[in-house]
Structures are given as C-alpha cells and as structure tokens.
Amino acid sequence: MHASQTAAHELRHHFADMDQQRDTASFGMWIFLVTEIMFFGGLFLSYMLYRFLYPTAFLEGSRHMNIRLGALNTAVLICSSLTMVLAVRCVKINQRKLTVIFLLITMLLGFAFMGVKAIEYHEHWVAREVPGPAFQFEGTDPRHTQIFFSLYFAMTGLHALHMIIGCGLVLFLMINAWRGAYNSEYYNPVEIGGLYWHFVDIVWIWLFPLLYLISHQHVGGGF
C-alpha cells in the first residue's frame, strides 16, 4: 500500500486522481511547447524568406558548415532522446537507480552536444565568419551570406540555450530521482522534462538539414 499512500501525498487537492493530474501536467507542457514552436517559427520564417531572396548567398554560406560535426551532433541528440525515454520508462516501473543512470547519460550527451557546438563556433570565429565588423567571406555575395551566418548563430544559439536549460532540468530531475521523489504513481516531472528534451531534439532535426545540408544541393546547377 506504499504506492497509494505516496500517491495520496503527491496528489494536489484540485485534481480528481493521479491520472488527471498527470494528463494536466503533460497538457500544460504541450501548451508551452506550442508557444515554443511559434518562437522558433519566427526564425524559421526569416530563414525561409532570406533563403528565397538570396539562394546563392545561402548556398555559399552553407558550404562552410562542418557536416561531419553536424551529423555527429544529430546522432548525439538522437541517442540522448533514447536515454531520456528509457529514464521515463524506468521511473514508471520504479527502477530508481536506472532512472538516475539514464538521466545522467542524457545530461552527459547534452554536454557532448554543446562541446561539439563550441568547436564549430570556434572554427567559424577563426574563419572570421561571425557576423559583425570583422566578418570576411570570399564569395559572390558576402553581404547576404552574412545574413545566413546571422541566422545560423541566432538559430543554433537559441537551440543551444534550450540545451543548457534542458541539461539543468535533467540535473534537477536526476537529483530528485536519486532522493526517491518519483515512483510509478508520481512521475510527471520526469515525463514533462522528457517532452521538453525531445522537443529540443526535434528543433535540431530541422536545423541540421536546413543549415548544413543545402551546400551539396544544386552543385553546378545553381538555383
């Protein structure tokens, strides 16, 4: 009867039962994620319109992306999503230690992602591809390639900020899971933390082809 006692303790008085409480928590997270879709949507709109206006400048800018590191980071994020989902699964079946371990791996993969991103940012910094007075680019339309790099840094930067927040959330969940705050009746914090983490993964799933992979399209043919 331990589980039901815990459940009674965790159930807020304005919910009928644990199921309703959990559905409400997930629903609230999804409302937030929809606002996030629109938040990133503005940047995707800017990207789409400027790419439409200056296709050649974007293509040339994209040639200076490191596809290997970009693909590596995509794989890292997909792996972190798997470990996150396994953490949620473990908390649902009261596997406290495994939950902590999977959350730890998720956080470490998040750190790995940001480390690779830092290497890429450094490469762009050294190559003077950071927009601003020091921007230098050998191309047919450097002025508009600068817009590509502005969007690159804005979009990946905003995504990286979400990763930092996500790692903080996972750390918080890990500490609470270690202390035994979650169980098979009460696990919504882990579940909605997972929703956030997967959403950030989805954003990268779109950023990767749009920023990195356009360079090898239309090679020779132009737009």
Added chain:
Amino acid sequence: MSEPITSVKTFTSVWVALLILTGVTVTVAYLNLGAFSIVVALVIATIKSILVALFFMEVRYSPAITKIVIIAGILWLLILLLLSLTDFASRSWSLGL
C-alpha cells in the same frame, strides 16, 4: 497507471530508424538531385519529427485534447510560413532586391 509501458525494443527500434534516416538525409545531400533534394530533406525531417513525437513523446497515448493542441500549433506554424511565402513568391519586386 493508465499509460501502457512501452517495451525497450520499440524504443530502440525507433532510435535505430532515426539514426538510419539521419544517414539517409546526409547521403541524399551529397547526391545531386537538384531542386528535388530539398523536398527529400524536408520529408525525412518530417518523418523523424513524427517518430519522435509519436513514440518518444508518446503522443499516441495522449488524450484527444493534447493532440488537438499539437495539430493546432503545427497549423499555425504553417499559416506563418506558407502565407508569408505566398506574398514573396507572387510579387516581382521580391526578385529584384
């Protein structure tokens, strides 16, 4: 306990599928498919997003109201993107900039 516990095998299968699709999208980018390659890239990104949402975010077990909110969000994003694009795509001045 209303949500069923998804098997580890299902999760790892989705994970493998996502990694394969990443490999495919990188490979396709190196092939010269012309204007068609952006279509392939976007279709693969869509499939990957749907896989993550349905299986990892467990939208397939979400209540109907959550599904409606998600669909509404995507719909609004499409309005933002496509309606803006119709303006730029249908005016000659946009090409003269």
